[in-house]
Amino acid sequence: MNRLSSFNVVSLTLGFVFLYVPMLILVIYSFNASKLVTVWAGFSTRWYGELLSNEAFLDAAWVTLRVAVISSTIATVLGTMAAYVLVRGGRFMGRTLFSGMIYAPLVMPEVITGLSLLLLFIGLGLDRGVLTIVLAHTTFSMCFVSVVVSSRLVSFDRSLEEAALDLGASPWDAFRLVTLPIIAPAVISGWLLAFTLSLDDLVIASFTSGPSATTLPMKIWSSVRLGVSPEINALSTILIGLVTVGVIAASLASKQAALRAKRDEQAAARAA
Amino acid sequence: MRRAILIAVPYAWLLALFLIPFAVVFKISLSDIALAIPPYTPTAKDGIWNMLSQLDFENFVFLTEDDLYWKAYISSLQIALISTVLTLLVGYPMAYAMARAPEQWRPTLLMLVILPFWTSFLIRVYAWVGILSGEGFLNQFLLWIGIIDAPLTILNTNTAVYIGIVYTYLPFMILPIYAALDRLDGSLIEAAEDLGCSRIKAFWLVTIPLSRNGIIAGCFLVFIPALGEFVIPSLLGGSGTLMIGKVLFEEFFSNRDWPVASAVAVILLLILIIPIVLFQRNEQKQVEDGK
Incomplete structure (x- = not known):
């Protein structure tokens, strides 16, 4: 099985070229001195300077960051609860509807989610702003969290929980002291996923925000509609850089955690 | 009891912010456009019976x-x-x-x-x-x-x-x-x-x-x-x-x-x-x- 044919190598190479070259071009041309984005006129960090002195972008970034932190935190709590209910909850009334409401938002077109939430908020007379964006983002990202966490819950050994219960732990203690540490990596990646989804969202935020709150994607959208702009290239480079560092750091950390767990297991096996 | 809360909280959240909004969209798709803000006439204002008699599929007909x-x-x-x-x-x-x-x-x-x-x-x-x-x-x-x-x-x-x-x-x-x-x-x-x-x-x-x-x-x-x-x-x-x-x-x-x-x-x-x-x-x- 572990031989790559030349066809495999070619399809992987072409696939990764396709995935990475567009972003690479964006990064390279963010250092272009010329305002014409397709003509190279020497290295410059001019657009980064202009970006960082642009108040509107900084304000939007701050709104986006606040929305993302709050919504992903609530979504992680709700999504973990939902995952626990789906995997461990057994049968209860309306279970099918519940699981439907968890899976449907994963694929629901954003225009529908956005429109329906906006009409709800108007019906309720809620002022549109940071609060309404947070509510909207929490709703769809809790479903992603729930899917990530439930895949971890499905694969872990239930007898550990039962042992804790047999030894006299309350269900809450069993969850807090046994289940939570085991599913923690999934909960953390669920939070990160919710956080990025919120940072990224344009359509739902456009529907649910009011004049008082503009998010970064909305700001980016209004300038890229007019064509390619070097300031946006600089902003993209910063975002791509942050994500790359974050993903690499997270994967190194999880690798170390896996190694440590393996060592502990071996030590325990030797001791026994 | 705990189990009930565990089920109820995410359930209620999704009902309120995922399912009910669709009902709202459905309701508004059956109402007339008006120049007021919000730009639709609330179909439910005169009670259920009036709502039923007022339902119109004009917007859907318009789409076809x-x-x-x-x-x-x-x-x-x-x-x-x-x-x-x-x-x-x-x-x-x-x-x-x-x-x-x-x-x-x-x-x-x-x-x-x-x-x-x-x-x-x-x-x-x-x-x-x-x-x-x-x-x-x-x-x-x-x-x-x-x-x-x-x-x-x-x-x-x-x-x-x-x-x-x-x-x-x-x-x-x-x-x-x-x-x-x-x-x-x-x-x-x-x-x-x-x-x-x-x-x-x-x-x-x-x-x-x-x-x-x-x-x-x-x-x-x-x-x-x-x-x-x-x-x-x-x-x-x-x-x-x-x-x-x-x-x-x-x-x-x-x-x-x-x-x-x-x-x-x-x-x-x-x-x-x-x-x-x-x-x-x-x-x-x-x-x-x-x-």
Whole structure:
């Protein structure tokens, strides 16, 4: 099985070229001195300077960051609860509807989610702003969290929980002291996923925000509609850089955690 | 008691912010446009009976009369379908090669597939504007190597939309297929080959059927959101690119015709119900198989 044919190598190479070259071009041309984005006129960090002195972008970034932190935190709590209910909850009334409401938002077109939430908020007379964006983002990202966490819950050994219960732990203690540490990596990646989804969202935020709150994607959208702009290239480079560092750091950390767990297991096996 | 709270909190949240909003959309799709803000006449104001007698399907009739909407639904289905097939054609060989790669490479390959997914969707679509435009990098490159004599028009056509969808949704196709192929028992393929199947025949008769769930999940994950896609057709498509997500967005924000926008959404939802239910069944089955 572990031989790559030349066809495999070619399809992987072409696939990764396709995935990475567009972003690479964006990064390279963010250092272009010329305002014409397709003509190279020497290295410059001019657009980064202009970006960082642009108040509107900084304000939007701050709104986006606040929305993302709050919504992903609530979504992680709700999504973990939902995952626990789906995997461990057994049968209860309306279970099918519940699981439907968890899976449907994963694929629901954003225009529908956005429109329906906006009409709800108007019906309720809620002022549109940071609060309404947070509510909207929490709703769809809790479903992603729930899917990530439930895949971890499905694969872990239930007898550990039962042992804790047999030894006299309350269900809450069993969850807090046994289940939570085991599913923690999934909960953390669920939070990160919710956080990025919120940072990224344009359509739902456009529907649910009011004049008082503009998010970064909305700001980016209004300038890229007019064509390619070097300031946006600089902003993209910063975002791509942050994500790359974050993903690499997270994967190194999880690798170390896996190694440590393996060592502990071996030590325990030797001791026994 | 605790169990009841555990179930009730996420349940109530989803009912209030996912299901009830659809009811609101449905209600508004059946009301008249008025110039007040919010721009619709509240259908429920005079009690249930009046509401029932006032129900009108005018907005839906309007949708059937104006062929803009029909064309938009048909062309969205077409674009979503073609892009899903293209994404499968690009994604399957990649997922297959990843599953066959040496064990120690796989985490890195997987990370390389996931990394773009964490990067802003909007920025990844935007990256193609500079590549596909008339004086963009692709045309410069093709002119330079001498394949073409005059720049190609790709930006603002459906081709650009296909490229955009394949590019942004590729990880969604690769990951479930890779997960299915990774679980696949290699000895089954060896057995098929020992029994006289050629490698290609073994691939068609063993590998493809056994990765079926991954293919189905991947196709739904691309097809359903692509059908209502707004950013890609607005940024890469042209005035001739009709997609229902774009029509809905414009109906809502430019024409401010909320009832018609709601009717457009209701029909899109009806089209999507079957694929969404199938997708949910497929996912549920995989969760249960995993137990």
